[in-house]
Amino acid sequence: MKPNIHDVAKVAGVSSTTVSRVLNNRGYISEKTKDKVYKAMEEINYFPNDLARSLFHKKTNLIGLIIPNSSNPFFGELAFHIESICTSLGYKLLLCNSLNRMDKEEKYLEMLIRNQVDGVIVVTYNRGVLDYHKQNLPIVAIDHYLSEKIPVVGSDNYDGGKKATELLIKKQCENIIHINGPLDLETPANLRRKAYEDVMKGQGKLPITYEVSPQKSREEVIVKLFDDHPEVDGIFASDDLIAAAVITEARKRGKDIPTQLKVIGYDGTETVKAILPELTTIQQPIDSIAKVAIDILSKEIEGEFNNIEFETYLPVKLLEDGTT
Amino acid sequence: MKPNIHDVAKVAGVSSTTVSRVLNNRGYISEKTKDKVYKAMEEINYFPNDLARSLFHKKTNLIGLIIPNSSNPFFGELAFHIESICTSLGYKLLLCNSLNRMDKEEKYLEMLIRNQVDGVIVVTYNRGVLDYHKQNLPIVAIDHYLSEKIPVVGSDNYDGGKKATELLIKKQCENIIHINGPLDLETPANLRRKAYEDVMKGQGKLPITYEVSPQKSREEVIVKLFDDHPEVDGIFASDDLIAAAVITEARKRGKDIPTQLKVIGYDGTETVKAILPELTTIQQPIDSIAKVAIDILSKEIEGEFNNIEFETYLPVKLLEDGTT
DNA sequence: CTGAAAGCGCTTACAG
DNA sequence: CTGAAAGCGCTTACAG
Numbered sequence: 001m002k003p004n005i006h007d008v009a010k011v012a013g014v015s016s017t018t019v020s021r022v023l024n025n026r027g028y029i030s031e032k033t034k035d036k037v038y039k040a041m042e043e044i045n046y047f048p049n050d051l052a053r054s055l056f057h058k059k060t061n062l063i064g065l066i067i068p069n070s071s072n073p074f075f076g077e078l079a080f081h082i083e084s085i086c087t088s089l090g091y092k093l094l095l096c097n098s099l100n101r102m103d104k105e106e107k108y109l110e111m112l113i114r115n116q117v118d119g120v121i122v123v124t125y126n127r128g129v130l131d132y133h134k135q136n137l138p139i140v141a142i143d144h145y146l147s148e149k150i151p152v153v154g155s156d157n158y159d160g161g162k163k164a165t166e167l168l169i170k171k172q173c174e175n176i177i178h179i180n181g182p183l184d185l186e187t188p189a190n191l192r193r194k195a196y197e198d199v200m201k202g203q204g205k206l207p208i209t210y211e212v213s214p215q216k217s218r219e220e221v222i223v224k225l226f227d228d229h230p231e232v233d234g235i236f237a238s239d240d241l242i243a244a245a246v247i248t249e250a251r252k253r254g255k256d257i258p259t260q261l262k263v264i265g266y267d268g269t270e271t272v273k274a275i276l277p278e279l280t281t282i283q284q285p286i287d288s289i290a291k292v293a294i295d296i297l298s299k300e301i302e303g304e305f306n307n308i309e310f311e312t313y314l315p316v317k318l319l320e321d322g323t324t
Numbered sequence: 325m326k327p328n329i330h331d332v333a334k335v336a337g338v339s340s341t342t343v344s345r346v347l348n349n350r351g352y353i354s355e356k357t358k359d360k361v362y363k364a365m366e367e368i369n370y371f372p373n374d375l376a377r378s379l380f381h382k383k384t385n386l387i388g389l390i391i392p393n394s395s396n397p398f399f400g401e402l403a404f405h406i407e408s409i410c411t412s413l414g415y416k417l418l419l420c421n422s423l424n425r426m427d428k429e430e431k432y433l434e435m436l437i438r439n440q441v442d443g444v445i446v447v448t449y450n451r452g453v454l455d456y457h458k459q460n461l462p463i464v465a466i467d468h469y470l471s472e473k474i475p476v477v478g479s480d481n482y483d484g485g486k487k488a489t490e491l492l493i494k495k496q497c498e499n500i501i502h503i504n505g506p507l508d509l510e511t512p513a514n515l516r517r518k519a520y521e522d523v524m525k526g527q528g529k530l531p532i533t534y535e536v537s538p539q540k541s542r543e544e545v546i547v548k549l550f551d552d553h554p555e556v557d558g559i560f561a562s563d564d565l566i567a568a569a570v571i572t573e574a575r576k577r578g579k580d581i582p583t584q585l586k587v588i589g590y591d592g593t594e595t596v597k598a599i600l601p602e603l604t605t606i607q608q609p610i611d612s613i614a615k616v617a618i619d620i621l622s623k624e625i626e627g628e629f630n631n632i633e634f635e636t637y638l639p640v641k642l643l644e645d646g647t648t
Numbered sequence: 649c650t651g652a653a654a655g656c657g658c659t660t661a662c663a664g
Numbered sequence: 665c666t667g668a669a670a671g672c673g674c675t676t677a678c679a680g
Contacts, residue, residue: 004656004657005657005658006657014667015666015668016657016658017660017666017669018665018666018667020659021659021660021666024659026660027660027665028665028666029665029666030665030666033665047434047437047438048438048657048658049656049657049658050440050658051375051378051379051440051657052379052656052657052658053657053659054375054658055375055376055379055656055658056657056658056660056672057658057659060375065419070394070400070403070407071397071400071401071404071593071595072400072595073395073397073595075400076395076396076397076400077394077395079394079403079419080393080394080395080421083394083419083420087420087432092418092435093419094416094417094419095389095403095407095418095419096411097407097408108411110371111416114371114372114374115374115375115416218598241598244598244600245598248601248602269395271395271396271397271565271595274542274569275565275595275596275599275600276568276599276600277572328672328674329673329674329675330673339650340651340673340675341651341652341653341675341676342649342650342651344674344675345649345650345675345676348675348676350676351649351676352649352650353649353650354649357649357650373673373674374674375672375674376656376672376673376674376675377673377674377675378674379657379672379673379674380655380656380673380674381656381675
């Protein structure tokens with residue numbers, strides 16, 4: 001059986017109140033007593049039970065993180081940064097992979113509430129999930145505006161889409177096509193597409209967007225794109241994984257990159273930079289997103305609602321390399 | 325203030341004992357009472373406090389996962405699979421990124437103990453961390469044998485190294501060099517190196533290993549390797565990220581892959597397969613590793629120590645593609 | 649079929 | 665400087 005505070009008290013020959021005081025360094029305790037208690041704790045290998053503490057304090061120092069999938073490099077890196085910052089602040093992280101499924105998101109949210117988390121960081125593209133549980137739980141959303149009451153932190157997707165499209169134009173591409181994720185989910189990628197369309201129209205060009213979805217895989221869509229549009233000479237993909245698949249297919253078809261086809265991706269994770277460094281891409285500041293999200297969540301937790309920024313869109317960076 | 329079981333009881337006009345019984349579906353309760361209680365819970369938006377439940381039951385359904393870094397695709401995918409399986413079993417996951425640092429691992433372990441986790445899954449290459457806290461906490465190690473008492477689940481690293489080296493030999497490589505991670509950490513990659521050396525020696529060839537470390541980056545090491553050994557025509561990298569960097573550097577030097585240089589990596593994550601599908605690699609069964617690790621941990625938690633396999637090494641698979 | 653009481657492991661106001 | 669008591673939100677053996 002694990003020792004508890006009474007076991008420590010017995011060994012040290014004091015009351016459990018005193019042990020608790022030593023533990024929390026609270027009130028006056030004689031050095032002698034302190035020593036006795038510390039020795040007793042060590043002797044019986046005592047660790048305080050944070051469950052009991054949390055129950056009393058009504059604060060768990062637990063944060064829930066709901067992301068679609070930590071396998072994706074973007075979310076894997078986001079989870080890493082968020083966890084690191086949480087730990088440095090004394091918070092612990094409960095990880096939840098929702099696969100972007102609303103039913104899972106709701107179940108996770110209920111689980112987090114039952115576990116009394118102090119706050120939740122959520123990356124969801126399903127509006128409305130969070131209204132479901134009417135608890136007034138501190139929440140911050142990443143990447144996507146959910147409701148007036150929920151602060152959102154992300155990066156400047158419109159500017160990213162603009163920068164990407166403009167680069168292809170500057171590089172003399174005549175036939176620029178965009179590949180995006182599911183258009184029905186309200187992902188931030190939709191703003192990238194909007195910027196693409198605006199820039200194209202501004203140039204008097206016709207925007208064309210292909211859509212990758214759970215039903216149509218990256219590979220399928222890209223094959224169709226090349227079949228439909230053999231004239232394509234510039235592709236802006238809404239994430240780096242799609243861009244990588246474009247490069248693979250282009251190679252198969254003997255299309256040289258960047259002379260015959262220029263490709264630009266989106267995200268610029270460390271992983272992709274390591275594996276495919278030649279990919280030109282728009283880099284999101286994942287570490288800053290994590291930092292700002294936790295800053296805001298901490299403020300919500302501490303009840304400082306007055307100086308909270310409700311929408312933060314951090315700047316993105318063009319990383320130019322060999323594929324353009 | 326969040327409602328508690330007494331609030332529900334008051335609204336429903338019953339005792340809190342009865343509410344608890346309804347909540348746990350335990351003992352006989354009249355349908356009428358059940359209904360009243362459910363209505364009351366809904367009315368005041370009640371969710372049970374799992375902290376209090378856990379405190380009573382001395383079981384939290386919390387699992388701790390300590391990995392080096394969820395940014396790395398291998399660990400990101402491992403975390404994903406572990407979390408998914410945990411959730412399907414009613415466990416919740418506390419994520420810890422140790423950066424392979426022993427001091428962090430120890431702090432995380434203490435945190436997990438204080439939080440009363442039911443068990444811990446740990447990927448560490450620092451022997452001895454776990455002896456530190458002498459709690460008899462259910463633990464399972466992934467990828468690395470830590471002590472007689474701790475079951476380990478991994479894949480067959482020796483066979484992976486053997487398969488990789490043999491492929492390069494079969495493909496007529498004359499000068500095969502191996503690149504490994506830090507040799508002082510007892511990583512599973514060391515077994516891959518051992519297999520490489522054995523196969524090389526068996527062929528009457530001299531094994532040569534270059535070491536990537538926190539001090540010497542992948543890029544640095546690879547540049548040196550090519551400078552030292554312009555004759556190299558086969559490289560076996562102990563992970564896919566190193567293999568990718570080899571490919572990048574080879575391209576810079578105008579060495580054609582696979583005609584002048586053949587490259588094989590290790591891990592075969594979904595991410596790398598998506599971004600660099602032409603990479604030949606040895607694939608680890610990440611999902612099975614996760615599955616078996618949790619199976620074993622569950623058994624430890626339930627106290628079924630009799631039918632636990634203490635060492636499990638799952639088979640790896642050669643994925644042959646364009647780089648060889 | 650239902651309730652009062654004790655207890656899970658802590659903490660803190662209150663006394664002394 | 666130290667201790668007894670009440671309470672955080674639950675659950676369950678025991679009565680009835």
